[in-house]
Amino acid sequence: MICDICGQEGANIRHVTRSYGKKTNLLIIENVPVISCPHCRDSYLTADTLHEIERIKLHRKSFAKKHPIPVAAFRDISTKHQDVLIG
Numbered sequence: 001m002i003c004d005i006c007g008q009e010g011a012n013i014r015h016v017t018r019s020y021g022k023k024t025n026l027l028i029i030e031n032v033p034v035i036s037c038p039h040c041r042d043s044y045l046t047a048d049t050l051h052e053i054e055r056i057k058l059h060r061k062s063f064a065k066k067h068p069i070p071v072a073a074f075r076d077i078s079t080k081h082q083d084v085l086i087g
């Protein structure tokens, strides 16, 4: 896929585990798709991904499994739309 940062072909999607918040408010989200580019070595989340993360955070109690640390699995969504870029 084409990198939205530098415009070159060759960007890849990686799925990573990310953590948000800290200590008692910690939320871990698994399988978050991150676009990474071998050319400019930048990585970013798509607008859809960011939106989904916000939704998971808002509904963390229902998304998170019963676990000492809340863990939510990211829903595998389409990454076709990449209008907004946030590093």
Ligand SMILES: [Zn+2]
Residues within 6 Å of the ligand: 003, 004, 005, 006, 007, 008, 037, 038, 039, 040, 041, 042
């Ligand atoms: Zn790039």
